[in-house]
Amino acid sequence: MILRSKTSWSRLLVAGLLQLQLLRACLAVLRYSNGFFYDDNGNGNGKKEIYFNGVRLHVESEEAAVFGVRGGSVTLPCRFWYEPALSAPRRTRVKWSWQGADGPETEVLVALGSRHRSFGDFRGRARLSLQAPGQAALLLTGLRLNDTGRYRCEVIDGLEDQSVTIDLALRGVVFPYQPTGRRYQLNFSAAQQACEEQDSTLATFEQLFWAWEEGLDCYGPRNRQLHRYDAFCFSAALTGDVYFLQSPHGLNFSEALRACERGGSQAARVGQLYAAWRFAGLDRCDAGWLADGSLRYPITRPRQNCGPPEQGVRNFGFPSQNQKHGVYCYRAH
CATH class of the missing domain: 2.60.40.10 (Immunoglobulins)
Structure with a gap:
C-alpha cells in the first residue's frame, strides 16, 4: 500500500477538477452528431449556413x-x-x-x-x-x-x-366568366367552383397581372366572402380539339349536347373554347352553344360582320335554350 500525504491528495484533486473543467469547455464548443464533430460558430454565419469542418x-x-x-x-x-x-x-x-x-x-x-x-x-x-x-x-x-x-x-x-x-x-389565357343569371353573384369559393366547371382554375394574382399587362381590365381588392363578383378564370393549352358542329336547321341546347355525344365528344366548356382560340388559332364567325348554356364564338382574324375589330371570344350570354344554333364540341386526344 502506498500512502500519500494530505497535500499530495489535494494536488491530485485540484488537477482532476481542472481537467474535468477543461473537458467540459471543449465539449461546449465541439458537439458530436452523426459520427463527426462540428463547430457551429454561433449557429453559422448569420445566413443559416452551418460549416462542417470547413465544408x-x-x-x-x-x-x-x-x-x-x-x-x-x-x-x-x-x-x-x-x-x-x-x-x-x-x-x-x-x-x-x-x-x-x-x-x-x-x-x-x-x-x-x-x-x-x-x-x-x-x-x-x-x-x-x-x-x-x-x-x-x-x-x-x-x-x-x-x-x-x-x-x-x-x-x-x-x-x-x-x-x-x-x-x-x-402557358395559358385568363378570361372573365359569369355563370347563368345576374352578374356579380360569386364569392370566392363559388368563383373557384365556377372556373373548375369550365375546365379552368381561378386565376392567381400573377396570372391576372400578366393578363392585365396584355390589356385585361380587373377589379381591385375585395373581401373573398362578403363581396360578390364575376370570376377571372385561367385555362391552359388543351390536350384535345375543339371544333364547330352545325345542322341545316340549327340545334337547340339539348339537341346540341346530344349531337356532340353522338360524335364521341362533348359540348366544349368555356375554358376549352378560350384555350382553342388562344393556342390553336380557332377562328369561326358562327355563334355556337357551349356546355354551360352560353352562346359564343372565337375570332382570331377580325373582319366585317364578326363583331369588334379585335381578336377575342364573342359572348352572347345565356339565350333561351330553345333557340337554334350550332355547337362547339371538344374531343380529347
Missing part, C-alpha cells in the same frame, strides 16, 4: 421560374455541391415540396439515394432526374392546371439543410 453545402437552381404546357412534361432544375469538394460522397436526402396560391406547403417527393417516393396528386408523375452527381432536378409529367405554384428543392445532409425555390407556371 459547406450549396443548393441552387439555374432558373427562378419555369414554364410548361398542360399535359406536357417539365424539369425543375436543382443541384447541390460542397465547398471544398468532398473526398467521398455523403448520404443525402432530397425533398421536393409544392405550395399553391395562398395554400400550405405539401410534399411532392422524398428521395434517399436512388430510392424515392411521390405523394398525393403527384404520385406516379414526379421523379428525380439523377443524371450526374449532385443533380436533384424534379421531372413532372402530365402537367395539370393545379400544378402551378412554388416548388422547394431541399437537400438535407446530417445537420445541414439548404433549399432553393422555383416557380412553375403554365
Whole structure:
C-alpha cells in the first residue's frame, strides 16, 4: 500500500477538477452528431449556413421560374455541391415540396439515394432526374392546371439543410366568366367552383397581372366572402380539339349536347373554347352553344360582320335554350 500525504491528495484533486473543467469547455464548443464533430460558430454565419469542418453545402437552381404546357412534361432544375469538394460522397436526402396560391406547403417527393417516393396528386408523375452527381432536378409529367405554384428543392445532409425555390407556371389565357343569371353573384369559393366547371382554375394574382399587362381590365381588392363578383378564370393549352358542329336547321341546347355525344365528344366548356382560340388559332364567325348554356364564338382574324375589330371570344350570354344554333364540341386526344 502506498500512502500519500494530505497535500499530495489535494494536488491530485485540484488537477482532476481542472481537467474535468477543461473537458467540459471543449465539449461546449465541439458537439458530436452523426459520427463527426462540428463547430457551429454561433449557429453559422448569420445566413443559416452551418460549416462542417470547413465544408459547406450549396443548393441552387439555374432558373427562378419555369414554364410548361398542360399535359406536357417539365424539369425543375436543382443541384447541390460542397465547398471544398468532398473526398467521398455523403448520404443525402432530397425533398421536393409544392405550395399553391395562398395554400400550405405539401410534399411532392422524398428521395434517399436512388430510392424515392411521390405523394398525393403527384404520385406516379414526379421523379428525380439523377443524371450526374449532385443533380436533384424534379421531372413532372402530365402537367395539370393545379400544378402551378412554388416548388422547394431541399437537400438535407446530417445537420445541414439548404433549399432553393422555383416557380412553375403554365402557358395559358385568363378570361372573365359569369355563370347563368345576374352578374356579380360569386364569392370566392363559388368563383373557384365556377372556373373548375369550365375546365379552368381561378386565376392567381400573377396570372391576372400578366393578363392585365396584355390589356385585361380587373377589379381591385375585395373581401373573398362578403363581396360578390364575376370570376377571372385561367385555362391552359388543351390536350384535345375543339371544333364547330352545325345542322341545316340549327340545334337547340339539348339537341346540341346530344349531337356532340353522338360524335364521341362533348359540348366544349368555356375554358376549352378560350384555350382553342388562344393556342390553336380557332377562328369561326358562327355563334355556337357551349356546355354551360352560353352562346359564343372565337375570332382570331377580325373582319366585317364578326363583331369588334379585335381578336377575342364573342359572348352572347345565356339565350333561351330553345333557340337554334350550332355547337362547339371538344374531343380529347
